[in-house]
Amino acid sequence: MKKLSLTVMVALSALAFQACNRTAKDSKESADSVNSVKDTTTTAATGIAVDEKDAKFATDVANAGMAEVALGKIAAEKATNPQIKDFANMMITDHGKANEELMAIAKKKNITLPAAPDEEHQKKAADLSKKSGKEFDKAYVDAMVDGHKKAASLLEDGSKNCKDADLMAFATKTLPVVKTHLAKIEAIQKSMK
Secondary structure (H helix, E strand, O other): OHHHHHHHHHHHHHHHHHHHOOOOOOHHHHHHHHHHOOOOOOOOOOOOOOOHHHHHHHHHHHHHHHHHHHHHHHHHHHOOOHHHHHHHHHHHHHHHHHHHHHHHHHHHHOOOOOOOOOHHHHHHHHHHHOOOHHHHHHHHHHHHHHHHHHHHHHHHHHHHHOOOHHHHHHHHHHHHHHHHHHHHHHHHHHHOO
C-alpha cells in the first residue's frame, strides 16, 4: 500500500511539475513522461509491466504508425499517381491494424501511448497538405521512404532487444510488413525519376 501511495504521489508530482512547465509537450513526449514515472517493479495492475526502454519502444512505434496512417489519409485524397493512392490506402489499412495490435499490448502492459503523432510528424503532415500535384506525390513518396527506413530500424532493434516477449513478438511480426512497404515505396520512387 505504501508503495502504491508513493507511486501515485510521484506521478501526481510529475504531472503538477509538467503543468507548471511553460513549454507544451506533444502527445508522444507526454506519453514517454507518464511511462517514465510508472513503477516498473510491479504488474500491469498496479504499475507498468515493462521496463522503460520497452515502453519507449512502444511509444516510438505508436508515433510512427499513427503518422503513417495520417499521411496515408492525406495522400489517399491528394495523390495524382494511382500507385501512390494505392500505397496510401495500404498504409491506412496495414498501419491501422498494427496500431490496434500495439494498443492492445499497451493496455495489457499499462503503457501509455501517444494520442496523436508528435510535433515533427504533424508539421510534416501540414507541409504535405499545402502541396499538390506532382510536387505532393514526390514529397509524400520521399517522406514514406524516410519513415519506413526509420520504422524498419526501430522494429529490427525491438525484435532483438525488447525484454517484453509480447513487444518483441509484435516487432518481429511487424518488421517484414514494414520492409515490404519500404520495397514498394522505393520502387515507386524509382519509377518517378
